[in-house]
Amino acid sequence: MAHEIKSPIPGTFYRRPSPEEPVFRNVGDTVVVGDTIGLIEVMKTFHEVKVDAAGTVASFEIEDSDPVTAGQVLVILDP
Amino acid sequence: MRIKKLLVANRGEIAVRVIRAARDLGIATVQVHSEADAGMLAVRIADEAVNIGPPRSAESYLNRDAILAAARATGVDAIHPGYGFLSESGAFAAAVEKAGLIFVGPSGATIDLMGDKAAARMRAAKAGVPTVPGSDGVVRDMVEAAELAAGIGFPVMIKAAAGGGGRGIRIAEDTDSFGRLAHQASSEARAAFGDGGIYIERVIERARHIEVQILADGTDAIHCWERECSLQRRRQKVWEEAPSLALDPATRERLCVSAADLARSVGYTGAGTVEYLYDDATGDFHFIEMNTRIQVEHPVTEMVTGLDLVAEMIRIAGGEPLRIRQKDVGIDGHSIEVRINAEDPSNEFMPCPGTVTGLDVPTGPGVRFDHALYQGYAVPPFYDSLLGKLIVHGESREAALARLGRALAELRIEGLATTAGLFEVLRGTKEVRSNAIHTRWLEPWLETNGAMISGMMQREGETVA
Numbered sequence: 001m002a003h004e005i006k007s008p009i010p011g012t013f014y015r016r017p018s019p020e021e022p023v024f025r026n027v028g029d030t031v032v033v034g035d036t037i038g039l040i041e042v043m044k045t046f047h048e049v050k051v052d053a054a055g056t057v058a059s060f061e062i063e064d065s066d067p068v069t070a071g072q073v074l075v076i077l078d079p
Numbered sequence: 080m081r082i083k084k085l086l087v088a089n090r091g092e093i094a095v096r097v098i099r100a101a102r103d104l105g106i107a108t109v110q111v112h113s114e115a116d117a118g119m120l121a122v123r124i125a126d127e128a129v130n131i132g133p134p135r136s137a138e139s140y141l142n143r144d145a146i147l148a149a150a151r152a153t154g155v156d157a158i159h160p161g162y163g164f165l166s167e168s169g170a171f172a173a174a175v176e177k178a179g180l181i182f183v184g185p186s187g188a189t190i191d192l193m194g195d196k197a198a199a200r201m202r203a204a205k206a207g208v209p210t211v212p213g214s215d216g217v218v219r220d221m222v223e224a225a226e227l228a229a230g231i232g233f234p235v236m237i238k239a240a241a242g243g244g245g246r247g248i249r250i251a252e253d254t255d256s257f258g259r260l261a262h263q264a265s266s267e268a269r270a271a272f273g274d275g276g277i278y279i280e281r282v283i284e285r286a287r288h289i290e291v292q293i294l295a296d297g298t299d300a301i302h303c304w305e306r307e308c309s310l311q312r313r314r315q316k317v318w319e320e321a322p323s324l325a326l327d328p329a330t331r332e333r334l335c336v337s338a339a340d341l342a343r344s345v346g347y348t349g350a351g352t353v354e355y356l357y358d359d360a361t362g363d364f365h366f367i368e369m370n371t372r373i374q375v376e377h378p379v380t381e382m383v384t385g386l387d388l389v390a391e392m393i394r395i396a397g398g399e400p401l402r403i404r405q406k407d408v409g410i411d412g413h414s415i416e417v418r419i420n421a422e423d424p425s426n427e428f429m430p431c432p433g434t435v436t437g438l439d440v441p442t443g444p445g446v447r448f449d450h451a452l453y454q455g456y457a458v459p460p461f462y463d464s465l466l467g468k469l470i471v472h473g474e475s476r477e478a479a480l481a482r483l484g485r486a487l488a489e490l491r492i493e494g495l496a497t498t499a500g501l502f503e504v505l506r507g508t509k510e511v512r513s514n515a516i517h518t519r520w521l522e523p524w525l526e527t528n529g530a531m532i533s534g535m536m537q538r539e540g541e542t543v544a
Contacts (some may be wrong), residue, residue, distance in 0.1 A: 009429075009430075009432075009460070010432055011432075011461070012134075012460075012461065013462040018270075020270060030185075032259040041433065042430045042460045043421065043422075043432065043460060043462065043463060043464040044429055044432035044462070044463055044464070060346075065135070067115075067134055067461070068189070
């Protein structure tokens with residue numbers, strides 16, 4: 001059963017810690033609970049999005065630096 | 080007055096403030112906005128509005144070409160940059176002038192000069208303004224920087240020469256941490272601004288933040304007295320006052336005159352603020368930096384001087400000489416401003432964008448609320464969390480504190496968490512009442528009193544619900 005990681009807050013989603021650095025995770029990567037998978041920028045502050053279930057990254061449902069709403073699905077994990 | 084139509088290149092409460100000043104002067108207004116801001120109050124009240132791009136600031140409020148294109152399309156004579164965004168970009172000011180328009184602020188060259196912390200510090204020293212002991216210029220060699228730091232004495236503050244807004248400043252306690260932090264600061268500055276130069280100065284442990292408002296027309300400069308902004312969290316001001324009760328009359332005079340002298344010495348034009356650290360223990364003040372724009376907290380100065388600073392800066396930009404003489408700028412009573420942010424003080428000041436479902440605005444004698452809200456307004460997540468500023472005036476600080484209590488009790492913002500409740504607690508705190516505070520007082524106080532603040536916010540939440 002696929003697991004959805006949702007944005008806890010509205011803002012802008014980033015897949016990288018900073019523009020010059022590589023992405024946190026790629027499709028196909030194995031992740032464990034507590035891994036950082038992205039950042040949400042809200043009102044000029046940054047908040048890490050943590051993985052809340054172990055699995056493999058199946059897809060990113062949103063592009064890097066696109067706006068997100070609270071509750072929007074960011075990533076889908078395969079168990 | 081050469082300005083008949085003004086473009087406002089900003090958003091939120093300051094855009095509303097600029098439109099009001101322009102309208103008082105009989106000037107038509109054009110409000111530019113991002114796609115996310117089509118419903119903002121400034122768009123509603125401006126004569127015209129132009130969509131300049133996507134929500135991201137880099138593609139809208141920082142997009143020089145889009146703003147200049149909007150200016151050409153609407154036939155404005157001038158652009159007001161507000162604060163933040165392009166307000167302190169010398170290149171933007173120069174581009175506006177090159178396009179044959181008026182930039183409401185100093186020239187691009189003056190912005191660049193005073194925006195370079197090391198250069199500004201040298202100009203201040205030359206004008207006779209005391210500076211904090213530090214590196215006399217930008218340092219690019221980190222070995223040399225470490226030697227300088229040891230000479231200045233720890234703790235020292237490391238700033239990017241090209242940075243600003245209090246962000247990215249690091250404090251090193253000793254040689255070891257200096258080596259690491261200076262390297263970080265330098266590479267970060269190189270990535271962000273293309274210049275890895277840093278600037279070092281001694282940390283004054285218990286300092287007040289005192290700043291002087293100035294107005295200048297390129298020939299003459301006057302000061303409009305000082306503001307004290309010592310209550311800060313993460314180097315962002317949360318509460319500001321005018322005047323500062325920490326200063327005796329002779330020190331106030333020397334401090335304020337030094338700011339006007341500095342402005343005059345660089346041929347400054349428009350409104351600006353010279354910032355200082357004031358050491359209670361020694362009575363010394365030290366120049367930190369100059370902000371070449373209108374500031375968030377300008378209303379407390381307006382409340383005690385009776386001036387309209389935004390209108391004055393527009394008049395100066397329109398070619399009028401200073402209308403006010405120094406001896407006519409007085410101080411009447413006391414004013415306090417608190418910043419109402421969309422942040423939750425009971426949850427580590429987590430930003431809380433959302434929709435305003437209910438709004439009661441406090442009014443009455445001595446109360447002013449500069450804000451960008453209306454019932455049904457959806458606060459977007461893409462920008463600063465400042466919703467508005469509650470400003471009070473009274474015949475004394477005590478009277479102003481009482482009015483602040485009255486105004487806070489009348490203020491009601493439903494639908495999202497704000498910092499309003501925090502100020503009622505702060506207002507009742509012994510150190511705040513007796514003004515026994517400094518720039519590093521608020522953060523530890525918030526740590527210590529976190530549970531009490533959460534409990535208070537909870538109760539407030541229940542009564543609102």
